[in-house]
Amino acid sequence: MKQKDLIAVFDNDRDLVKAIGTLKENNIPVKDVWTPFPVHDVLKMLGRESRLPYFSVAAGVGAVIVTFAFLYYTAVIDYPIRYGGKPYFAFPSFVVIIFLLTILLTFISTVIVFQVRTGLFPGKEAEVPVTGTTDDKFVISVGSKEGLADEIITEAQVILSANGAVEITEQER
Amino acid sequence: MDMYNTAVRPSLVEGNKSYRQVTSDIAGPAERTPARWWYIAMTVATLALLFGLWAMYVTVVEGLGTWGLNNSVGWGWDIINFVWWIGIGHAGTAFTIFLIVFRAKWTASISRAAEAMTVFAVMNAGLFPALHLGRIWLIFYIFPYPNTRGPLWVNFNSPLFWDVFAILTYLLLSVTLWYFGMVPDLATLRDRATSKIRKNIYGFFSMGWVGSVGNWVRYEALAKILGGLAAPLVVSVHTIVAIDFAVSVIPGWHTTILPPYFFVGAIFSGFAMVLTIMILIRKTFALTDFITKSHLDSICRVLLFGSMVLGLAYVTELFVAWYSGSEYEFFTFFKSRATGNYSAAFWIMIVCNAIIPQLLWSKKIRGSLGAMLVISIIINVGMWFERFVILISSLAQDYLPSSWVGYSPTIVDIGIYAGTFGIFACGMLMFIRFIPMIAISEVKGLTNQEKVNREDDNK
Numbered sequence: 001m002k003q004k005d006l007i008a009v010f011d012n013d014r015d016l017v018k019a020i021g022t023l024k025e026n027n028i029p030v031k032d033v034w035t036p037f038p039v040h041d042v043l044k045m046l047g048r049e050s051r052l053p054y055f056s057v058a059a060g061v062g063a064v065i066v067t068f069a070f071l072y073y074t075a076v077i078d079y080p081i082r083y084g085g086k087p088y089f090a091f092p093s094f095v096v097i098i099f100l101l102t103i104l105l106t107f108i109s110t111v112i113v114f115q116v117r118t119g120l121f122p123g124k125e126a127e128v129p130v131t132g133t134t135d136d137k138f139v140i141s142v143g144s145k146e147g148l149a150d151e152i153i154t155e156a157q158v159i160l161s162a163n164g165a166v167e168i169t170e171q172e173r
Numbered sequence: 174m175d176m177y178n179t180a181v182r183p184s185l186v187e188g189n190k191s192y193r194q195v196t197s198d199i200a201g202p203a204e205r206t207p208a209r210w211w212y213i214a215m216t217v218a219t220l221a222l223l224f225g226l227w228a229m230y231v232t233v234v235e236g237l238g239t240w241g242l243n244n245s246v247g248w249g250w251d252i253i254n255f256v257w258w259i260g261i262g263h264a265g266t267a268f269t270i271f272l273i274v275f276r277a278k279w280t281a282s283i284s285r286a287a288e289a290m291t292v293f294a295v296m297n298a299g300l301f302p303a304l305h306l307g308r309i310w311l312i313f314y315i316f317p318y319p320n321t322r323g324p325l326w327v328n329f330n331s332p333l334f335w336d337v338f339a340i341l342t343y344l345l346l347s348v349t350l351w352y353f354g355m356v357p358d359l360a361t362l363r364d365r366a367t368s369k370i371r372k373n374i375y376g377f378f379s380m381g382w383v384g385s386v387g388n389w390v391r392y393e394a395l396a397k398i399l400g401g402l403a404a405p406l407v408v409s410v411h412t413i414v415a416i417d418f419a420v421s422v423i424p425g426w427h428t429t430i431l432p433p434y435f436f437v438g439a440i441f442s443g444f445a446m447v448l449t450i451m452i453l454i455r456k457t458f459a460l461t462d463f464i465t466k467s468h469l470d471s472i473c474r475v476l477l478f479g480s481m482v483l484g485l486a487y488v489t490e491l492f493v494a495w496y497s498g499s500e501y502e503f504f505t506f507f508k509s510r511a512t513g514n515y516s517a518a519f520w521i522m523i524v525c526n527a528i529i530p531q532l533l534w535s536k537k538i539r540g541s542l543g544a545m546l547v548i549s550i551i552i553n554v555g556m557w558f559e560r561f562v563i564l565i566s567s568l569a570q571d572y573l574p575s576s577w578v579g580y581s582p583t584i585v586d587i588g589i590y591a592g593t594f595g596i597f598a599c600g601m602l603m604f605i606r607f608i609p610m611i612a613i614s615e616v617k618g619l620t621n622q623e624k625v626n627r628e629d630d631n632k
Contacts, residue, residue, distance in 0.1 A: 012192075036192060036361075037614040038389040048386050050394035074317060074326040083330045093330040097338060099409060103402050104342040111349060114395045115380075118388055124381030126360065133384045134361040136192035 004172050005031060005143030006156050007129045008165040015164035016138040017041045022159045028152060029144040034133035052117070056110045063105035067098045129171060141171075185279055185619045188462040192617050199611045200362055202458045207606055210457075218598035225592010228585045229304060237307045239585040245578045246568045250586040253560040255301035256414055256435075257442070258294045258593060259340070260556065262347070264443020265291025266407040269350055272615070273400030279471055281615040282463040286454060287447045288351040289608070293600035294446075295344045297593035302336070304589065332416040339413045343406060350399050356382050357392070357614040384614075411439040418563070425505040425567035428493065434486040438556060441479030441526070445552035448472045450601070452546045454610060463611050470539045476552065477533045484527030505567055514579075515566040518558045525555020 010016045013035065020042060023030055033042050043049075071094045080088045115121055130139050142148070142156045153170075160168055190198070231239050242249050265287035271277040272284050303309055315337050317327045327334050360382035363375035382388060415435035418426040448469065455464040494506035510519040529551050538544045570577050604610070 033386050034384045035389065036196075036384060037357075037617040038393055043386060043390050043393075046386055048390045050391045052391055052394040053398060056398045070317075071329060075329055079323050079326055081328075083328050086330055090330050093335075096335045096409075096413065097329055099405075100335070100338040100342050103406050104338070104345065107346055107349065107399055107402050110395065110398050111353070114391055118391050120356070120380040120382060120388070122380050123377045126363065126376065126379070126381045126383050128383040128385075131364055134357065134364045134382070135196045 003147045004153075004170050005129075005141045006148075006153060006160070007169050007171050008140045008142070008160040009130055009132075009167040010138040010140070010164060011136070011166055013039045013042075013138055016140065017045070019140060019160055019163035019165065020045050022163060023140075023142065023156065026155065026159065028142060028156050028159070029148075031141045031143045033141075034128060034130075034137075034139040036134055036136060036138070039138075052110065052114060055113050056106060059109045060102055060106040063102040063109075064098055066105070067101040068094065071097060130167075140165075185281070185465070185467075186463055186616060187465055190462065190620050192620070195617050195620055196361060196365070196613055198460070199463070199609045199613050199616070200358075200365060202605060203362060203607055203609055204365065211602060211606065214598065215602050218595050218602060220595070221591045222595030222599055223592075224588050225590075225595050228588025228592060229300075231585050232304050232589065233309055237305070239583060241580060241582040241586050243578055243580070245571070245576050246565060246580040248564050248568060249580060250582045250590060251301040251305050253557065253564055254590050254593065255298050256560045257557050258301075259298035259414060260411065260435075260439035260442045261446045261553070262291040262294035262298060262343075262443065263407055263411060263436075263439040264447045265289070265294075266343075266347055266350070266403050267440055267443065268447070269354075270400055270404045270407065273396050274404055278619055279468060281619060282460075282611045283447065283451060283468060283472075284615075285351075285354065285608075285612045286450060286604075286610050287443075288347060288354065289601060289604045290443075290446060290450060290597075291347045292344075292351055293597045294443075295340065295347060296600075297596055299340050299344060300593060300596075301589070302340075332413060332420055335413045336417060339406075339410045343410045346399065346403055346406060350403060353392075353395065353399070354612060355608060356380055357384060358609045358612060360384070361613055362609065408436060411436045423567045423571055424499075424501040425510070425563065428490065430486060430489060430493070434483070434490075437479055437482045437486065438526075438559060441476065441483055442553055442556035444472055444475050444479065445549040445556070448476065448545060448549040449553070452542055452549070454605065456542070458605070458610065460611065463616060466540060469542075469545060473533045473539045473545060476530055476549075480527055480530035480533075480552075484523075487523060487527060501572060505570070509566045509570045510562055513566075514570070515562060518562045519566070522555055522558040522562050525551050526559060529555075 008019070010019065016033070016035070017039065020030055020033070024045060030046060033039075033046065035042065072089065075090070075094075076088045082088070083090075086093075128139075129141060130137060133139050140160070142153075142160075148156075157168055186195070240249060240251065265284070268280045268284040268287040272280040303312060306312060315327060315334065317329075356379055359375050359379035363372055363379045366372040366375055412432040412435070415431040419428060419431040421427060451464050451469065451472070455461050491506050491511070494502040497503075509515055529548060532538050532544070532548060538548075565580050569580050
């Protein structure tokens, strides 16, 4: 078992999708894929789905509760003042603030979770096997944690070049 | 990507471009030294900005007495310009929503610049109410935080307070949408950078983006969430601005039509500003393959629709003023606005917003860049006069003839307005100088690369 990955570079998304399809048919593990724009077929084939929307909904529900509690505490319990003869608990006015603060708190917390989960933050170094993935290069890395057997690497090389890889390199880990 | 090439709509990116060409076409202007006109424009914008800074200094140091406001007209140019700028801002968010929520792919090449416009316009808008506070150093009083004055919380029943949260949330969300939308493109610029300083600066802001599966899958989820949150927010912002007026008892303001009427007006003026900017950008930076005539045509159709809704709103207001039987309403709409002291502003508003845009029915005009540019500017002049009519005519002549006054702005009012143009122009010029004007990663998904591939196969 060699501790190395196979890095293949493609010139377009069509070849990339075909290659990933064939690799998957042959049970060869695809570690990661880098593309200049989101290729939805790839995301689907690798079965990757974000759970960010679930977090967002939870954060939204939390924000509604927190904002309502805050408004009720400040306007009714802590320092009740009559404004224009309206009741202390002026729900219709609260709705607007709850609406706005829910959006504010939800989007801020979602962005924070996005950054934590992707590990992206201002000033981070870009770690990428081949440059050009932000321009016109589509890159696959084949490999797994335990490393791959030599015959699998050879098989993967054949599949990748048959599907139009313009460059295949081995990368030691 | 043939699904976007239908018989109904011409291809969204012209000229059979490869991915590499798309990158260099769009990133190019941000990598070259700008032409001489850029420096001239920047100088003019900076002068306007300095004029504005002087006016703001006078406002803060001497007080609101330097403005043209008086006992009857308590909201003057400041609030007119506030509403005008924030309305312009709405279009950028509208484009983002069209792209992310409605998946209208034609907006992909416009949304970045439109969002830039939103960010600078909303910043300008926020300046006016802040300066109108008079004692701006006490601005923190408007935030509800535990304080030593009671603690005295804020009045949650006041639409003016709702506005604080609405504008603030809107500004933060539009900046976030804009910035996160450009992260993959900043990474593109980082990877193309030839000098170390460019590499470091773009590297810092691109947050280590590499375009891996983990990046994209969460990025797309984030875009949908932010777009989804922006959609109701943008409707609420101008609604709340309208409610600032509508909950008062001033004739001409106290109407239920105001929120939808304001919102449509906002989108209308914003789209006009987008059209102005797009016409100028596409020619100057040779981006005509990305911002095609078909794109401009689509914006014109939205403008046409907005113009008709707005025209209907004007007529509805007049009708209700008569039909309600309220003599004050009747006076404001028919005596003060349509035929009285403010009739010039009123008819400029009608002609610029409801009548001239009808020219866009003609396909010939929708194809003429000059005509579209002129119409788009006329619309924004008209929209400024709309806010002028709403504010000044209602305040200068309300219930008591004894308190009727005239209103005219002072040099300080004019200075602040000029200053906001300076901020806007400086911001947009810096944007086109340093940031890709079009979302590169979005547009790459729409190119004719597939067609190029097929032609390669046939060779």
